[in-house]
Amino acid sequence: MSEMITAEEHRMAAEGPEMEIVHLLRAVTVELSLHSARFANRNGMHPTDVRALIALMDARRAGEEMSAGRLGGTLGLNSAGTTAVIDRLERAGHVRRVRGRTDRRRVVVEVDERAVELGQAFFGPLIGRVVELLRGHDERELAAIRSFLDGVREAAAEAD
Structure with a gap:
């Protein structure tokens, strides 16, 4: 049959x-x-606000400062749009504008610990499941996954 x-x-x-x-x-x-x-x-946020918080947390994890201009470039926003995002996030207590560590004349945007905790509470379970899935792979497989995802990210960044 x-x-x-x-x-x-x-x-x-x-x-x-x-x-x-x-x-x-x-x-x-x-x-x-x-x-x-x-x-x-x-959390009463715009999707762009979430993308901004992710960019700020990535910069924090990398030990890098994030100026408003750099944040706008990362998000693909003009100056007015970037200011609106930062203002919304600042009013909500998710970010703050501070002086740069190396250049005190420069203003940078930092994510507040409360925003990190809010994100961890929501995204933590998903991240935990993904980590568990990855633990089921050996180093060679993890290298292949990493290489593939990095290549997809680069291709998407270049696709215009």
């Missing part, structure tokens, strides 16, 4: 495993975007 192959299964087989992974990556991106939108909604 032969099994019937659906049109979708036939299409996926014709596309190959590469396209299957591309579609899976797209689905992951959509799910992560929805998760981030839920966080924004529950």
Whole structure:
């Protein structure tokens, strides 16, 4: 008795495993975007505010200062849009404007510890699950995953 192959299964087989992974990556991106939108909604934030907090936390983790101009460039915003985001986040107590450590004339934006805790409370369980999934892979597999994701990030950054 032969099994019937659906049109979708036939299409996926014709596309190959590469396209299957591309579609899976797209689905992951959509799910992560929805998760981030839920966080924004529950905390009365604009999705761009969440992206700004992520950029600020990434800079903090790297030990780098983030000026308003650099933040705007990272987010793809003009000066007025960047100021609006920073003002909203500052009013909510998520960020503060402070003098730079190395150049006291420079004003930089820092994420407040309360924002870090808020993000950890919401995103922590998801991060924990991802870490557990990664622990199931050996160093060679982790290197391949890292290389692939870094390549996708670079390709997306260049795609205009």
